[in-house]
Amino acid sequence: MLAALARFSVRHRWPVIALWLLAVLGAGLAAQQAGGSFSNDLTLSGTDSQAAHDTLRERYPELSGDGMQVVVHSDSGADTPQVRRAVRAAVADVRGLDDVAAARSPYGPGPDMVSDDGRTAVATVQFTGRAKDVPEESVRAAQEAFAPVRDAGDGIRVEFGGAALRTESGPSGSEAIGLAAAVLVLLVAFGSVFAMAVPLVTALFALALGMSAVNLVAGFTTIGTSGPVVAAMIGLGVGIDYALLVVTRHREGMRAGHSPHESIPIALSTAGRSVLVAGLTVIVAILSLYLVGIPFVSALGLASALTVAATLLAAVTLLPALLAVLGDRLDRFRVRRPRADHAPGHTGGWHRWTGRVQRRPWPYLLAATAALIVMALPLFSMHLGTADGGSAPEGTTERRAYELVSEDFGAGWTGPLLVTAQFDGPAADGPAADAQRRATALRAELQAVEGVREVRPPQLDSTGTTAVFTVVPQGSPDDESTERLVHHLRDDVLPAAADGAETHVGGSTAAAVDLADRLGARMPWFVGFVVGLSFLLLMVEFRSIVVPVKAALMNLLSVGAAYGAVVAVFQWGWGAGLLGAEPGPIESFAPIMLFAVLFGLSMDYEVFLLSRVREEYLRSGDSAASVRGGIAATARVITAAASVMVVVFGSFQLNDQRVVNLFGFGLAVAIAVDATLVRLVLVPAVMAVLGRSAWWLPRPLERLLPHLPGEPAGAERTTDTGAGTDSGSEAGADAGARTGKQPVPPQGGEPDTARR
Incomplete structure (x- = not known):
């Protein structure tokens, strides 16, 4: 053929x-x-992180997509009035963009995201879908909205990180x-x-x-x-x-x-x-x-x-x-x-x-x-995981954003966990009040877990029966301690602290785990299948x-x-x-x-x-x-x-x-x-x-095995006389000639023109 x-x-x-x-x-x-x-889709059906994502998509549509961190840094301060005005204006502009579900200012409302020394602030942009579904133009437009922030003072840097970023x-x-x-x-x-x-x-x-x-x-x-x-x-x-x-x-x-x-x-x-x-x-x-x-x-x-x-x-x-x-x-x-x-x-x-x-x-x-x-x-020491922004190439905005957040807020803030807890059930004073009490108690339990740096106040959904917690690990997203924390929360902490509630641990870090x-x-x-085939x-x-x-x-x-x-x-x-x-x-x-x-x-x-x-x-x-x-x-x-x-x-x-x-x-x-x-x-x-x-091949198998195209089906192997006892010596080189046997055509055969 x-x-x-x-x-x-x-x-x-x-x-x-x-x-x-x-x-x-x-x-x-x-x-x-x-x-x-080309984009990275880490959707994993049947996993706990996917269940958390499904809960967010149903109860918190504005939190179900991938996010982008906007890191504003200035040695002279990122908390000055002019910087605040510029950042808030940029956040307001981003909220009106297509494919953006929510945008949060680092200055509130709610807990702020400004470092203790006031030099770094982090705004968050939440898109409507996973990174693979967000048009690149929408991500670029959100980044361009923060360009005026750089003009709000001398030496202001604006860097971007997070799961929503993708690099072709x-x-x-x-x-x-x-x-x-x-x-x-x-x-x-x-x-x-x-x-x-x-x-x-x-x-x-x-x-x-x-x-x-x-x-x-x-x-x-x-x-x-x-x-x-x-x-x-x-x-x-x-x-x-x-x-x-x-x-x-x-x-x-x-x-x-x-x-x-x-x-x-x-x-x-x-x-x-x-x-x-x-x-x-x-x-x-x-x-x-x-x-x-x-x-x-x-x-x-x-x-x-x-x-x-x-x-x-x-x-x-x-x-x-x-x-x-x-x-x-x-x-x-x-x-x-x-x-x-x-x-x-x-x-x-x-x-x-x-x-x-x-x-x-x-x-x-x-x-x-x-x-x-x-x-x-x-x-035997291999540790599987997903490299975080700290492994991004030197000089990229993802790498710079990671380093700023890690240094000024802690490595865990570069990939926090999202814990969902659904407290549906009867209560004397109503399900919403019961969920609020249980969410407050659960936050205290999570805060006490070894390896947790911080737990933000729970955010209740519109029905008041489901809470989502932002849990910040001590370690970075790709650290083995973070992996152990995810398993510990799922296997030990949440079943005991949220008895009767449906809980899941999600976020990009949990999905990587x-x-x-x-x-x-x-x-x-x-491995067994490939080797066998x-x-x-x-x-x-x-x-x-x-x-x-x-x-x-x-x-x-x-x-x-x-x-x-x-x-x-x-x-x-x-x-x-x-x-x-x-x-x-x-x-x-x-x-x-x-x-x-x-x-x-x-x-x-x-x-x-x-x-x-x-x-x-x-x-x-x-x-x-x-x-x-x-x-x-x-x-x-x-x-x-x-x-x-x-x-x-x-x-x-x-x-x-x-x-x-x-x-x-x-x-x-x-x-x-x-x-x-x-x-x-x-x-x-x-x-x-x-x-x-x-x-060696057993004769029953010889008869049963098919012949691949191009192989002469009738070709039989010659019997190795003498080669077995002299296999390591140069003297065996002419054994075929001494047997007096006719040569067998080479594998695949040669065309008639070649033999002529």
């Missing part, structure tokens, strides 16, 4: 390229006309830097300008189509602000990677004597098939995020899956057409002489390295495993039970090492300053999202390497020689592909979003570990220990 598709693209190369140009332009125009915007993810320059670094890596890997340009052009076309699709989908569903950047990061990395693998196999075919038009279908039916299986594994793993049941996380996965799907489409259609256009000019404009690491009768450095590992597999296996386990140890709890609870089920796919692909088990365990080690590095840097702060990151909790959705992406990407190299090993094994029946040959044939390209991904992912450290920094760092570490310790040390060591048993 892939060979036929490649031949079609070769024959009709110019129409295929033209169709891609039209598709990219059309999708771009459609995205401009019908595309949506735009280009940060990191994409261009990642591309420039990828160009250098590809030049070194291929040694020619044209060969370097083909993967880049293919990846850019795919990325353009994929990002337009993401923008279109954002018009129908809510995708988080980090979604487009994460999707671009993954799409660019795998797009270059997949094209690089196919181009490498195509060049190998031409060096073997095939014409370009013969070599392209061969490359697609072998390396292209590996790319297709690996890419589908990535897509399935990412789309499995829908099983978590959290729309915010699922939408991030959907955005990434769209870009990966675009790269697969480009790899099997556009890439063959571009290769056909270049023909035998692919290696023009060389910057170095090409090198062949794997050819008949050739023994290169990768052969010798793999043979060394095979002769003493246990020391290498234990050393590499120990290194990965040590890297993964910080994982609920998100972390739900994701933490569902993570084991998600990948196991089944690899078992069908490689006709083995042992290889999928080995792949799953190694990929789990790679992911664990990446988690450990992320915790050490982004939570503990080790070297965080070098990356421009602020220590804080690990974003609650990051581990599950990282696992989906990393497990899929790890499978890329597993499939590509072991597909080549299996081809060698089907030819010779020698397990040791097949591992040496497979690694020698793929080590250089895997190293180049991994280098491309590392520099692309690493370049996103220049983005100003902490979530994007975290993802880029985690992906870069995992790919680097996977392509070195795992593929070049653990794989040959484990395969040497397993010998021919690595390809």
Whole structure:
């Protein structure tokens, strides 16, 4: 199938390229006309914070939306008459704006919000809906209404913070830097300008189509602000990677004597098939995020899956057409002489390295495993949460607002809790009077709780039977003490202090705690599902039970090492300053999202390497020689592909979003570990220990398992005679020749033109 598709693209190369140009332009125009915007929606049905929000929406419509803090600061005083007049005038103007439910002055009525030294005052603006539903124009208009406050005195600052603020993810320059670094890596890997340009052009076309699709989908569903950047990061990395693998196999075919038009279908039916299986594994793993049941996380996965799907489409259609256009000019404009690491009768450095590992597999296996386990140890200290304004980029208004409020009022004021209590029930002097007494008593109980800094007087609804309390924690929103306080209020304090009342703890801080709890609870089920599904796919692909088990365990080690590095840097702060990151909790959705992406990407190299090993094994029946040959044939390209991904992912450290920094760092570490310790040390060591048993599959399963498209259904594995006892020696290299067996066609088969 892939060979036929490649031949079609070769024959009709110019129409295929033209169709891609039209598709990219059309999708771009459609995205401009019908595309949506990006915002964070942390709605979690069935949680206590969502129940609190529902109560507010029903009883306190003016408090149910997300809010924005307006921080007014002046060293000469924010409580002077002229500042008061300017702030009150701005608050009055904001109340008349669309999408604004309420606006409160820091000077009353009610308790004021002026610091003890009089230098800082905080006004609040409450919008009618959640941040995702509030037009950006309305937020900007509310901010502009406070512009005259800056003219009320010398040195007056006005900063903005709160859940209502959202930042669209735009280009940060990191994409261009990642591309420039990828160009250098590809030049070194291929040694020619044209060969370097083909993967880049293919990846850019795919990325353009994929990002337009993401923008279109954002018009129908809510995708988080980090979604487009994460999707671009993954799409660019795998797009270059997949094209690089196919181009490498195509060049190998031409060096073997095939014409370009013969070599392209061969490359697609072998390396292209590996790319297709690996890419589908990535897509399935990412789309499995829908099983978590959290729309915010699922939408991030959907955005990434769209870009990966675009790269697969480009790899099997556009890439063959571009290769056909270049023909035998692919290696023009060389910057170095090409090198062949794997050819008949050739023994290169990768052969010798793999043979060394095979002769003493246990020391290498234990050393590499120990290194990965040590890297993964910080994982057990992971604290899930949502970074607050203190983790916002330096110089942003959110960061400045957070620092002013935290310093002058206390960190808890940057994300107070909202406690609702519904006191419906009979009372001798009426339900309203009873609710007032019970609300006053409950406020006293809440004020006495350890970890509570302040409780504002309760606000009763129009019926006088429901009260809402603003509870200010001692710690910041992302502090572990605040998380413990939320659980303590829900589990212990409120059931005892408000017996018979319906109580809930809400607000953006409580919603973040609920998100972390739900994701933490569902993570084991998600991991089990993705690993199980990948196991089944690899078992069908490689006709083995042992290889999928080995792949799953190694990929789990790679992911664990990446988690450990992320915790050490982004939570503990080790070297965080070098990356421009602020220590804080690990974003609650990051581990599950990282696992989906990393497990899929790890499978890329597993499939590509072991597909080549299996081809060698089907030819010779020698397990040791097949591992040496497979690694020698793929080590250089895997190293180049991994280098491309590392520099692309690493370049996103220049983005100003902490979530994007975290993802880029985690992906870069995992790919680097996977392509070195795992593929070049653990794989040959484990395969040497397993010998021919690595390809064991019970005969009943052999009959039951389906054959993937492109695999020769009738091909049987040769019997490994002698390889099992001499798996670690160079002498096994010619075992296949000594058996006298006829070679089995390689995985995926070759087209008739290639055999002729």
